[in-house]
Amino acid sequence: MKYKNHIFDIGAFNGLDGIALAVKNSKVMVHAFEANPEMVKTIKENKTKIEKFIKKKIINYKINNFAVSDTNILLKFNIAANPTVSSLQKFSKNIKKTWPGYSETHCKFIKQIKVKGITLKKYCIENNINKINYLHIDTQGNDLKVLNGLQNFISIVDKGVLEAAINKKKALYQKSNTVNEIKKFLQKHNYLITKIESVDENISYEKNIYFQRNNFKNEFKINTKYRLRFFNRIISDKVNMKDKFLNLFSIY
Numbered sequence: 001m002k003y004k005n006h007i008f009d010i011g012a013f014n015g016l017d018g019i020a021l022a023v024k025n026s027k028v029m030v031h032a033f034e035a036n037p038e039m040v041k042t043i044k045e046n047k048t049k050i051e052k053f054i055k056k057k058i059i060n061y062k063i064n065n066f067a068v069s070d071t072n073i074l075l076k077f078n079i080a081a082n083p084t085v086s087s088l089q090k091f092s093k094n095i096k097k098t099w100p101g102y103s104e105t106h107c108k109f110i111k112q113i114k115v116k117g118i119t120l121k122k123y124c125i126e127n128n129i130n131k132i133n134y135l136h137i138d139t140q141g142n143d144l145k146v147l148n149g150l151q152n153f154i155s156i157v158d159k160g161v162l163e164a165a166i167n168k169k170k171a172l173y174q175k176s177n178t179v180n181e182i183k184k185f186l187q188k189h190n191y192l193i194t195k196i197e198s199v200d201e202n203i204s205y206e207k208n209i210y211f212q213r214n215n216f217k218n219e220f221k222i223n224t225k226y227r228l229r230f231f232n233r234i235i236s237d238k239v240n241m242k243d244k245f246l247n248l249f250s251i252y
Helices: 016-024 037-054 120-126 143-148 151-156 179-188 228-235 241-248
Strands: 006-010 029-033 061-064 074-080 109-118 132-137 157-165 191-200 203-213
Touching: 006 016, 016 029, 016 037, 016 061, 016 132, 016 228, 037 061, 037 228, 109 120, 120 151, 132 143, 143 157, 143 179, 151 157, 157 179, 179 191, 179 203, 228 241
Parallel strands: 006 029, 006 132, 029 061, 132 157
Antiparallel strands: 074 109, 157 203, 191 203
């Protein structure tokens, strides 16, 4: 089946966001990207678990073991003790002051690997993609480079969300992109910022930035609402009666 509409999930981690988007948008192809090969294995396992629970094959989901950036060469990827903060970037030098508690338990790199880097422009050309309906980016300080890697293909993106540090001093990574840098890029390329919010109620130094093209017309509606806890319980083997009810009526 050929798809005209596409969702990109950059920095897929355990795959749940992208898989959930695939389940909620069966006529859209979800292209997920994860640099950590161990997490790619986990994503495949999670997809199988979810398919078994919902009793349906998720055919509109593709996982790619690439580090998405602004270049198409081999890149050094730093894997952290807590894999959610693994990154192409290095941790900030003053992390112990700005992120007390996190540096001891989460923010320590345990190894560095080489992984194939790719720009979204190259990927789109190679896969004949001329429309990105929704772009979800979470690359731990590298989100602006992902956007830069689109080059002139930025015009095919309808809407999306990405992360940014509030400023350089409070950033988790040494060369992390900031909210102001993202704002300038989006405004330059004719995008409207629709919402800015903290990535977590306990983390105020990083923000999610939602955006859409200024002249965006919702010709093809993408469903971005899903119950992430529902999918988390499935992969954790902690499903309950409520989950079975949600699945029965496909309201996950």
